[in-house]
Amino acid sequence: MAAVPALVVLYVLVLIPFTPGIGDIRKARVDKPAQILSADGKLLAEFKxxxxxxxxxxxxxxxxxxxxxxxxxxxxxxxxxxxxxxxxxxxxxxxxxxxxxxxxxxxxxxxxxxxxxxxxxxxxxxxxxxxxxxxxxxxxxxxxxxxxxxxxxxxxxxxxxxxxxxxxxxxxxxxxxxxxxxxxxxxxxxxxxxxxxxxxxxxxxxxxxxxxxxxxxxxxxxxxxxxxxxSKKPLGIDFERQTEPPGPAPHFAQQLRRWLIAWADRNDYNVYSDGLVVRTTIDARLQSMATAALTQHANQLQGIANGAWSGRNGCNAGNDLFRTFMRETPDYKAARDAGANDQDALKHLASDHAFMRGLCKTKTEVQAGFLAIDPRNGQIKAWVGSRDFTDEPYDHVQQARRQPGSTFKPFVYGAAFANGAKPTDTFIDQPVEIPVKGEEIWRPDDAEAPTNKPMTLRDGIAWSRNRITAQLMMQVGPDKVARLARAMGVRDSQLDPVPSLALGTSPVTLKEMVSAYSTIANDGEYIEPRMVTSIEDSKGNVLAEFASASPQRALSASADRTLIDVMRDVVNRGTGSSIRSRFGIRADVAGKTGTTQGNTDGWFVLMSPQLVAGSWVGFDDGRVTLDDYWGQGARSALPIVGDFFQRALRARVVDLRARFDTEVAPGVFETFRQNLNAWIEKLFGPTPKVEAPVKRAPVQAQRAAPASAPAPEVAASAAAGVSAASEAVPSASAPTAASQPYEVGLPPIIAPASAPVATSPHLPQEPALAPTPTPDDAEPAPGGPAAQYTPPVQQQPGQ
Known part of the structure; x- marks a missing residue:
């Protein structure tokens, strides 16, 4: 019998090493969650x-x-x-x-x-x-x-x-x-x-x-x-779920939490109890400005969407598209499983007002994402992943992959400039036919009819002409464009090296696009975006510091400076000109608008030497779109970025005087040629000028009658809910650089920020065309503009 207690004691002794140690117990009681601070010392989040x-x-x-x-x-x-x-x-x-x-x-x-x-x-x-x-x-x-x-x-x-x-x-x-x-x-x-x-x-x-x-x-x-x-009194319950406040940068904090947990595990720290202090790159002022700009303009677009979907062809069983949404719900499946036929199931769901309101809200909720990066060091300065983190925690900056549309075009132009092309080089603005897989033909098109006249590369990107970009793509080659985009920052998404890639048919994230544009703004050198500058313990001792990543040359400085110079024209006189006219931004900036097929996605990215900011606007379900007017990136995404930059410049967080260095140093051959010409002129007099031959597009082209119609007049218009953003409209015969002198630098402001804005009813669309279908064979909108149906874009909900 004496052996039993001895065995019990021995068993207890054996188990002691398998229980928490005294050191672990001392740590356990201390509840010190990691504190996440902005670059200017503001509390962004606590990781509990x-x-x-x-x-x-x-x-x-x-x-x-x-x-x-x-x-x-x-x-x-x-x-x-x-x-x-x-x-x-x-x-x-x-x-x-x-x-x-x-x-x-x-x-x-x-x-x-x-x-x-x-x-x-x-x-x-x-x-x-x-x-x-x-x-x-x-x-x-x-x-x-x-x-x-x-x-x-x-x-x-x-x-x-x-x-x-x-x-x-x-x-x-x-x-x-x-x-x-x-x-x-x-x-x-x-x-x-x-x-x-x-x-x-x-x-x-x-x-x-x-x-x-x-x-x-x-x-x-x-x-x-x-x-x-x-004991006779009631419980007196006053129940209300408690939610953690999301903080000023919740989507950023969500991404940072994953990174920090991995870092803490590698370095034997506890994120939730060791009192770590994480200093991030976020600027609390810029974050607040970004949140305010996105909320204001996305709410205005929501008002337009609500108005479009509130009619008889909106959120009801009479709308073909909405009936499709109803059939995709678990409620419909349950009704069918219970024995109801399709008509009875739809009728039953249509009578459930709460169900219809919920489905309508889910499908027609305008979403947006915004990101700002300092191109000089890769620091992320502002990150807004959705309109409201509590309602929509899904991150449209890093998780959502959407077709970038015409915001992808700078990679085509950058690759061309790296191959020796000049902004004054021309292609004929004519119908284009490009053979793709099998016997299929890709026919990229524009809202404006072809002029059959030469158009410079400078005008091609300013007016975002698809036909010009497609011809340039075939000259450069899809593989080179895809390689350049990856080198510049589009490093996580799959890029399909096909001709239509020129118009942004491969889905990417907003973070990748803003990162790539930061490379453009940084003289062609890619710097990996970063979120954290240092980590300290609870006593202020620095545990780790994180310097900027080493720059990686993605594009030669000369080609990159040429690219910046022509992208200035987008905001000076092209599709992004409301940056000047509506928001009164006088800084040296360059950028690009983007709109995908059927107005599914609206994009805009703006670059300054100190800050690059981009925004995406759309719906989580790509079958829901805004109309042809508000769905364009120049009217959906651009106002968010424009408002943000306007606030940042007024607060002097961004220096108005900062300028891009776009002086291109001549090469050895160019220097020799200039010296030789000067010597010849000195000996024999000036050399007579010879008109350069027009460069023809290296693609199959259809002949079209010359367009002689004058440019559509720009008429003032206003739409309820949102101030119209002025967007420069190319004429049917847009001027070339040869016919219109171009001065490098900043043009005079077209109108002050408060002035009435002139807009055109015939703005250029920028469809992101896949080889099939083309805009001409897209299915017509059932029930009016609110319920436009386009073939679903390629979409990946996460990384």
Missing amino acids: PSNREWVPLNEISPYMVDALVSTEDHRFYEHHGIDFKRTAGAALRTFSGDRQGGSTITQQLARNLYPDEIGRAPTLTRKIKEAITAFKIEAVYSKQQILETYLNTVPFLYNAYGIEMAARTYFGVSADQLDILQSATLTGMLKGNAYYNPVLNPERALARRNTVLGQMVKYGKLTPAQYATL
């Missing part, structure tokens, strides 16, 4: 393991402590982790068939803190590990510290951890305001959160609360007379 707010014991109602000790462990102040009397009594009752729990508050805390190390199964091994850990906790903590830790770590359902969140969730008060009844109710839940849930099971919760009040009478914390009065 759960929705919990730690409060010291002196800020917790004494009624809560009395109720807890009286009910869960009335000898708490007498034992050292294990109540042997209670344990023995519980064991006897269990053996007799009446299972009882005998865990002390300290043992319960051990389970709460170390569920994986101790285990969850009701076995002898678990009970021994629990007891060993409880002894260790008692050796490290005082009784007051144990109570504080227990009350701050215990779960109370509905993502409420700790007494502070529980008090707010169930009674709308703080932990120090809990009265006797409220304290007894919360204590009663500890026996079984779900079973005694006061929201779903109020009768059980009331009975359990009165049991707790009885325990308080038994151990002298309450008089019988008080019990008689209190």
